Amino acid sequence: MDGFRKIIRYASDYKSKVYKAMTLIFLSVIAGIIPYIMIYDIVIKFVDDKPFTLSYLLIMAGGILLFLLFQTIFYLQGLGASHDAAYDTLMGMRVKFTNKIMTLSIGDIQKEGIGKYKKNLVDDIDSMEAYIAHMIPEGIPYVVMPLIVFIILFIIDWRMGLLSMGSIPFGIIAMTLMMRLSGKMDDYYKASSKANAAIVEYIHGMEVVRIFNKTATSFEKYKNAITTLKDFTLALYRDSWTLMAMNAAILPCTILLLLPVGFSMYIRGTLPLSTFIFSVLLTLSISVPLVRLLEYVGLLTHVSKKINELEKTMEQRGLTVEDNGQSPVGNExxxxxxxxxxxxxxxxxxxxxxxxxxxxxxxxxxxxxxxxxxxxxxxxxxxxxxxxxxxxxxxxxxxxxxxxxxxxxxxxxxxxxxxxxxxxxxxxxxxxxxxxxxxxxxxxxxxxxxxxxxxxxxxxxxxxxxxxxxxxxxxxxxxxxxxxxxxxxxxxxxxxxxxxxxxxxxxxxxxxxxxxxxxxxxxxxxxxxxxxxxxxxxxxxxxxxxxxxxxxxxxxxxxxxxxxxxxxxxxxxxxxxxxxxxx
The missing domain is CATH 3.40.50.300 (P-loop containing nucleotide triphosphate hydrolases)
Structure with a gap:
């Protein structure tokens, strides 16, 4: 949450664009749910053998296409606004970061190494783009819409509400276990920073490398940095691969419990067919938001690490300047x-x-x-x-x-x-x-x-x-x-x-x-x-x-x-x- 607050602070100058993006994408999500409700109405007419006309089907088909079109338009417009906010924010962050570097002593910059500041200025700030352009405007609607669907399901039948949430505990367990890998993520980011510094040094010293026939594999510092980064990256992903696969397979399967249990209840006559079908359709409509939400939770952990690295540099003590406005008299x-x-x-x-x-x-x-x-x-x-x-x-x-x-x-x-x-x-x-x-x-x-x-x-x-x-x-x-x-x-x-x-x-x-x-x-x-x-x-x-x-x-x-x-x-x-x- 601390990383979230810091990013929001950086984007505060462009919050009107962020709010616009959130609103448009929220409308896009709603427009994407409405076709499921319209399909439900058509299915119920078939199931209950109610009369319907061709014009009704054409109107419903046109309505479904129209709302899908609205969904696309709102989504694209929302992404446009969020990307405007993101790149404006990134520009502002780079200006602030560069201004901060200008206040640091040359000795501190040389001590930390050019690679560290290159990573901050390019890689770390770049990672904010996905957060601001996607996670903030999309993530919040993707939280709200599942909540709305769950509330509706609990209202029509509390049993359907509980069953629709059947896959969520698996996602929570997987995410909790993944959060415990933060120590290995710290090792990964340290290794990444050292690799950046070694790469910059290696390229800057290319003339010397060639003169003395020091290839990439024989230049020990470069080789060790890249090897260490590879080892820590593999270790991190090796421990998270199973959890990531479990999340990707189970969390989107929102009908995991609802479909078999709900169908059993319908067979036994304890659940109306219309309620069962409506519950299945509504539950299917939130599978995509839940998947995207899962991606953003992982992204939040990643971005939080990046923002903390940036903050370390931003909090470095700069050179002492206490301008009193006094002008020198002469040049002695x-x-x-x-x-x-x-x-x-x-x-x-x-x-x-x-x-x-x-x-x-x-x-x-x-x-x-x-x-x-x-x-x-x-x-x-x-x-x-x-x-x-x-x-x-x-x-x-x-x-x-x-x-x-x-x-x-x-x-x-x-x-x-x-x-x-x-x-x-x-x-x-x-x-x-x-x-x-x-x-x-x-x-x-x-x-x-x-x-x-x-x-x-x-x-x-x-x-x-x-x-x-x-x-x-x-x-x-x-x-x-x-x-x-x-x-x-x-x-x-x-x-x-x-x-x-x-x-x-x-x-x-x-x-x-x-x-x-x-x-x-x-x-x-x-x-x-x-x-x-x-x-x-x-x-x-x-x-x-x-x-x-x-x-x-x-x-x-x-x-x-x-x-x-x-x-x-x-x-x-x-x-x-x-x-x-x-x-």
């Missing part, structure tokens, strides 16, 4: 005693520094030192564990994601393009940008020439995750996207680390156009690109160990000097390779 960034831990591990440890407006601050350090995490905290990827981060005197916790996003453009090492046109991928930075504005920033980002060489120019699709383009091309389009946004603060998270030398020069030129007159934070692995920074922050094991200019740090910081020496050696090694000297 201040980290004050910032502390952050991820999965009980301290990642950032009491870090404080200031980034002056329209200045360049570089963050360097060994891999795992916390430099990228420090930058991501500025764009509120996670809640900080202690301290504060402010922009223009306003804490990022006091700005909505939308307002914070207007102040910051973030260019990451791992670029992502949507499977839409190049034009639309760039326009994401400024949805109301004209084509001319897009082309202008594309030229500034060094994209225009290679875009024009594509099959459809700016209208060429980037492909899934931008796979139709090279790493360098994707990076420049990402920079163009940041440029058209024109935010006052730019964060570059190792934006050139995965590109070759030829593309790096082009990307560096694009970055120079991007960062003009901006407040810039850059996470760099190639120290030669940040020697002119206004300040360089040196991170080690989550701590800020040194800060200063390039020359100051070379003279005063052992950590920075070690990083610089390692960088210069790698540069020399690269030069030797380019010269063909592999010694």
């Amino acid at each position: 960034i201040l980290y004050e005693n910032v502390v952050f831990a991820y999965e009980q591990k301290d990642v950032i440890k009491d870090v404080s520094f200031k980034v002056e407006e329209n200045s360049m601050t570089a963050i360097v350090g060994r891999s795992g030192s916390g430099k990228s995490t420090l930058a991501k905290l500025l764009v509120h990827y996670w809640d900080i564990g202690g301290g504060d981060i402010t922009i223009g005197g306003v804490s990022i916790k006091n700005m909505t994601f939308d307002r914070l996003s207007k102040y910051i453009s973030y260019v990451a090492q791992d670029t992502f393009l949507f499977n839409i046109s190049i034009m639309e991928n760039i326009r994401i930075g400024k949805p109301d940008a004209t084509d001319e504005e897009v082309i202008k920033v594309a030229k500034m980002a060094g994209c225009h020439d290679f875009i024009m060489n594509l099959e459809h120019g700016y209208n060429t699709s980037a492909g899934d995750a931008g796979k139709k383009l090279s790493v360098g091309e994707k990076q420049r389009i990402t920079i163009a996207r940041a440029m058209i946004k024109d935010a006052p603060i730019i964060v570059l998270d190792e934006a050139t680390s995965s590109t070759d030398a030829e593309n790096e020069d082009k990307i560096q030129e694009a970055l120079n156009n991007l960062i003009a007159n901006k407040t810039l934070i850059i996470i760099a692995h190639r120290l030669s690109t940040i020697v002119h920074a206004d300040q360089i922050l040196v991170m080690d094991d989550g701590k800020l160990v040194d800060k200063g200019t390039h020359n100051e740090l070379l003279n005063n910081s052992m950590d920075y000097k070690a990083l610089w020496d390692a960088h210069m050696k790698s540069m020399e090694w690269n030069i030797k390779i380019e010269e063909g000297n592999y010694a």
